[in-house]
Amino acid sequence: MVSESKTEIFRRRAIILSFILVVALLGLPLWLSTTTVPRAALPYDRMEDIASNIVSKIHIDIPVYLSYTGECPELRQLVQKQIDSVLNPHWHLTLHNLGINADINPNDYSVSIHHTENENTFLVDPVGKSARINYSNSTDCDGLSRFISNTLLNEVFASEIALFRDLTSTGELSPELSAKVAKISSAALTTSPLYHLTFSLMYGGADPIAWDIATALEDYFTPLRRQLAPVVNFTIDTQVQVLSTLSESNLPQYNENEGAYVLREQDLATFVNYAEWSLASIQTYPTINFILYVPSKSLTPLTISTIQSSAQSSLSSSASFLIPQWGGVSLFNLKLSASLADHDYISAIELKPSLEVFASQLLMLLGAPSAPKSPIMRIGLLSRIFTTKALISAASTLGSLTRLAKSLPNIAIPSSTLYAANSALDLIDDALAALSHGQWSIGVVAADKAIDSAKRGFFEKSMVQQMYFPDEHKLAVYLPLLGPAAVVLFSGLLRLIKELKFKSKPV
Amino acid sequence: MSIERISRGVFVTLVLGALLRVVVYLWLPTLAGALDGRIEISTPVSSYRRLHEGIFMYNNGIDPYAGNTVHSSPLILAFFTVLDRSTAGLNSLARVNQARLAPISVQVVYGIVDLTAAYYLSVIGSLMTETDKFQNCRYVIPNWVYSAVYLFNPFSLLTSLALSTTALANGLVVISVGLAVQQLAYTSVVLMVFAGSIAFYPLYWLIPLGAICLDYQPKLAVVKLITFTLLTITLMGFICQLVAPRSSWISQTFGVILTFGELTPNIGLWWYFFIEMFDYFRPFFLGVFQVHLFSYTIPTTIRLRRFPIFAFTVVLALTSLFKSYPEIGDFGLFYSLVPLFSFTFPHLKYRFVSSLTIFHAVALGPVFHHLWIYLGSGNANFFYAITLVHSLGFTILLIDLVWAILRIEYDGAQDNTVVQI
Numbered sequence: 034m035v036s037e038s039k040t041e042i043f044r045r046r047a048i049i050l051s052f053i054l055v056v057a058l059l060g061l062p063l064w065l066s067t068t069t070v071p072r073a074a075l076p077y078d079r080m081e082d083i084a085s086n087i088v089s090k091i092h093i094d095i096p097v098y099l100s101y102t103g104e105c106p107e108l109r110q111l112v113q114k115q116i117d118s119v120l121n122p123h124w125h126l127t128l129h130n131l132g133i134n135a136d137i138n139p140n141d142y143s144v145s146i147h148h149t150e151n152e153n154t155f156l157v158d159p160v161g162k163s164a165r166i167n168y169s170n171s172t173d174c175d176g177l178s179r180f181i182s183n184t185l186l187n188e189v190f191a192s193e194i195a196l197f198r199d200l201t202s203t204g205e206l207s208p209e210l211s212a213k214v215a216k217i218s219s220a221a222l223t224t225s226p227l228y229h230l231t232f233s234l235m236y237g238g239a240d241p242i243a244w245d246i247a248t249a250l251e252d253y254f255t256p257l258r259r260q261l262a263p264v265v266n267f268t269i270d271t272q273v274q275v276l277s278t279l280s281e282s283n284l285p286q287y288n289e290n291e292g293a294y295v296l297r298e299q300d301l302a303t304f305v306n307y308a309e310w311s312l313a314s315i316q317t318y319p320t321i322n323f324i325l326y327v328p329s330k331s332l333t334p335l336t337i338s339t340i341q342s343s344a345q346s347s348l349s350s351s352a353s354f355l356i357p358q359w360g361g362v363s364l365f366n367l368k369l370s371a372s373l374a375d376h377d378y379i380s381a382i383e384l385k386p387s388l389e390v391f392a393s394q395l396l397m398l399l400g401a402p403s404a405p406k407s408p409i410m411r412i413g414l415l416s417r418i419f420t421t422k423a424l425i426s427a428a429s430t431l432g433s434l435t436r437l438a439k440s441l442p443n444i445a446i447p448s449s450t451l452y453a454a455n456s457a458l459d460l461i462d463d464a465l466a467a468l469s470h471g472q473w474s475i476g477v478v479a480a481d482k483a484i485d486s487a488k489r490g491f492f493e494k495s496m497v498q499q500m501y502f503p504d505e506h507k508l509a510v511y512l513p514l515l516g517p518a519a520v521v522l523f524s525g526l527l528r529l530i531k532e533l534k535f536k537s538k539p540v
Numbered sequence: 541m542s543i544e545r546i547s548r549g550v551f552v553t554l555v556l557g558a559l560l561r562v563v564v565y566l567w568l569p570t571l572a573g574a575l576d577g578r579i580e581i582s583t584p585v586s587s588y589r590r591l592h593e594g595i596f597m598y599n600n601g602i603d604p605y606a607g608n609t610v611h612s613s614p615l616i617l618a619f620f621t622v623l624d625r626s627t628a629g630l631n632s633l634a635r636v637n638q639a640r641l642a643p644i645s646v647q648v649v650y651g652i653v654d655l656t657a658a659y660y661l662s663v664i665g666s667l668m669t670e671t672d673k674f675q676n677c678r679y680v681i682p683n684w685v686y687s688a689v690y691l692f693n694p695f696s697l698l699t700s701l702a703l704s705t706t707a708l709a710n711g712l713v714v715i716s717v718g719l720a721v722q723q724l725a726y727t728s729v730v731l732m733v734f735a736g737s738i739a740f741y742p743l744y745w746l747i748p749l750g751a752i753c754l755d756y757q758p759k760l761a762v763v764k765l766i767t768f769t770l771l772t773i774t775l776m777g778f779i780c781q782l783v784a785p786r787s788s789w790i791s792q793t794f795g796v797i798l799t800f801g802e803l804t805p806n807i808g809l810w811w812y813f814f815i816e817m818f819d820y821f822r823p824f825f826l827g828v829f830q831v832h833l834f835s836y837t838i839p840t841t842i843r844l845r846r847f848p849i850f851a852f853t854v855v856l857a858l859t860s861l862f863k864s865y866p867e868i869g870d871f872g873l874f875y876s877l878v879p880l881f882s883f884t885f886p887h888l889k890y891r892f893v894s895s896l897t898i899f900h901a902v903a904l905g906p907v908f909h910h911l912w913i914y915l916g917s918g919n920a921n922f923f924y925a926i927t928l929v930h931s932l933g934f935t936i937l938l939i940d941l942v943w944a945i946l947r948i949e950y951d952g953a954q955d956n957t958v959v960q961i
Contacts, residue, residue: 052835055831056835059834060827060828060831063827064827067826067827510818510821514828515828518832
């Protein structure tokens with residue numbers, strides 16, 4: 034063999050070096066930048082603190098204004114004392130004296146106390162946010178204050194206190210309270226800032242039918258929607274379906290006594306014919322269905338028999354029932370006298386009773402108790418309950434994120450997760466501050482956003498993906514291709530080093 | 541050095557090449573469109589149909605790179621837009637058949653590039669000095685053969701008829717090498733950068749092109765040449781930005797080539813691999829494939845320093861083999877350059893094996909693709925397997941050529957008993 038000339042040796046080394054330089058300058062940075070697991074530094078302390086202490090951080094303080102002109106100068110302090118002894122600071126009422134001539138803000142709770150000849154009575158406003166208390170002569174200051182605090186705690190705010198105790202479980206619930214809570218929360222859908230409402234006219238017959246639902250909604254439903262706007266929002270659609278027959282298994286029987294076809298109560302559970310009525314929702318957020326069921330003319334009139342039915346319901350032309358966590362159904366009987374040739378048309382006025390039923394069903398489906406009659410009170414209650422639920426849920430999501438990140442040191446934490454977690458924490462703080470300042474609608478918006486952010490952080494797609502690859506798998510992926518290449522590279526490099534070593538020694 | 545007069549043989553070849561293109565244009569108006577639809581002949585980054593879409597959008601004030609359709613260079617987009625506008629009269633005069641893929645002016649441009657490149661190939665053949673270095677190996681073939689192989693080899697011809705932009709890039713590459721051989725280093729660099737703006741990978745070939753320039757122009761200042769090259773690349777980027785301002789042209793042209801943005805089957809080695817790839821490893825292996833492709837460029841140029849045109853050809857062949865969107869035009873360019881090294885042919889060891897493997901793959905490739913896509917009686921594995929076979933045959937041919945050259949370098953191929961160098 035001819036020995037290598039100097040230029041050839043130089044050339045060979047340059048080749049080896051150029052390979053190694055390409056690998057070192059291009060390959061290594063690429064390898065590091067494309068496979069390093071990004072782990073943003075999450076604010077673990079804050080997240081854990083929020084997750085474990087969210088309940089104790091919630092301070093709801095509801096101002097109640099007393100308007101009183103009687104002889105007890107210390108009445109407010111007395112009532113406050115009694116309320117304080119029952120309530121904890123997480124959910125609290127603060128009483129204020131209302132000046133004699135000051136106007137009552139309709140957005141605040143107020144209690145007006147009046148003197149009367151008769152015995153002690155109270156009256157909770159069915160529309161607004163006020164209560165009226167009449168006290169008799171015989172009542173002293175102490176008795177009056179006890180009566181006021183009882184009225185507030187056991188009547189006006191009873192359901193809210195029960196619900197709140199249940200949510201935060203700051204105390205053992207009495208059986209009667211927990212039954213109440215169960216009744217309320219079993220009907221409610223999952224909390225969401227946005228619901229979809231579907232109003233369906235289901236007609237059992239085959240002839241054309243129409244309803245003036247747009248006007249009816251505008252007239253009888255929009256006011257409630259406006260009031261609820263700070264708490265929840267809705268998207269609405271309506272549909273008409275003919276030939277929506279009841280399922281064969283529970284066709285109503287004709288009842289001679291009532292002169293009507295009667296649905297037995299046990300049939301209500303299977304009333305909605307899920308198989309044949311197309312009620313599927315395409316929304317990603319929860320859907321609430323309201324069905325106005327118009328029976329075919331052969332089944333008219335249709336009523337529902339309830340336990341206490343004989344007394345009241347037989348006469349009502351519109352019977353209704355609630356399907357927990359799904360929606361409401363209201364029956365509507367067409368007038369048989371109308372000639373069959375006419376297009377059946379249900380006017381807005383005729384729809385009014387049904388829509389009012391739907392409105393109250395909606396509040397129940399949202400989780401509002403039936404106890405305070407006043408819608409504005411129920412909405413206020415809803416906003417606080419929604420906020421609390423959302424805060425607890427957001428906090429527990431953040432807690433899960435913390436546990437996940439800490440238990441899996443390999444999992445990627447992209448910067449989007451960090452951003453989401455930080456914004457969730459800030460929003461939770463905002464919501465907590467809003468709650469303690471009585472800004473219910475701000476609180477509910479912030480809490481909804483917080484839950485959104487927390488979920489966005491937790492369910493970040495790129496986080497989960499890399500979990501399928503433990504380090505052993507990575508080796509298996511790298512080796513088949515890169516192993517042979519690396520062997521060639523390293524043997525060349527070793528040869529070069531060996532040569533250089535020999536060169537330095539005298540041969 | 542003055543350009544020699546065109547020899548009669550070359551002239552006749554060029555005329556025949558032009559004639560063939562005219563005949564096809566007149567008698568087979570739908571051929572270009574049909575060829576454009578074949579994945580072997582045009583890829584998402586080179587398809588004329590997509591370029592045409594881009595020209596239409598550009599003419600109508602829509603950002604052609606906003607969608608995910610157009611991957612042509614802004615330079616070429618601008619060129620064809622201007623061409624379209626300035627030759628509108630000519631095109632309407634020619635009463636363009638609606639079934640045609642492109643108007644006559646575009647066909648003329650492709651034809652001119654093809655013929656020029658074929659001519660320059662004959663220039664390279666007559667001026668290249670590799671043969672001079674080994675007088676005893678001289679194996680003379682007439683100049684017109686080089687042009688003929690470029691104009692008539694089915695790979696290049698079909699690519700050109702399909703109006704794939706690869707045909708333009710290939711033409712520019714050949715012209716660029718021809719200019720380098722004629723000691724016009726700077727012009728040659730400009731053309732290569734232009735080709736790079738069309739197909740990206742010619743930018744890698746600037747390295748062996750530099751070796752050619754230095755070999756044929758030994759007095760050239762290296763630093764000056766490198767600076768000029770970098771300036772040209774910057775200028776190209778600047779012009780592209782000017783043509784397509786505020787748009788994502790980089791990610792839609794070079795980005796798609798580098799990151800294999802459109803995952804469609806082609807005759808290369810990438811697509812099957814990246815279909816099977818876990819998403820998480822995708823960026824990493826994109827990097828591995830690209831670095832692998834680039835890693836041969838510098839060492840090959842260094843090793844074959846004495847045969848710069850051959851080094852250029854080897855780098856070009858490796859690129860065609862390992863690039864993200866190869867098409868037969870890339871291989872056609874390689875086959876057009878191979879006759880330049882006809883002096884190595886007597887020393888090839890696997891002529892038979894490599895040529896048969898390649899023929900086998902070329903015959904079965906379209907068949908398997910048809911079976912998979914249209915008949916459904918085959919699956920993707922058939923097609924991928926045949927592209928692997930093609931790559932294998934191509935690799936054997938390449939290794940054989942490199943072996944022959946090294947063999948000649950070693951002892952002038954005197955001793956036929958040498959089996960290892």
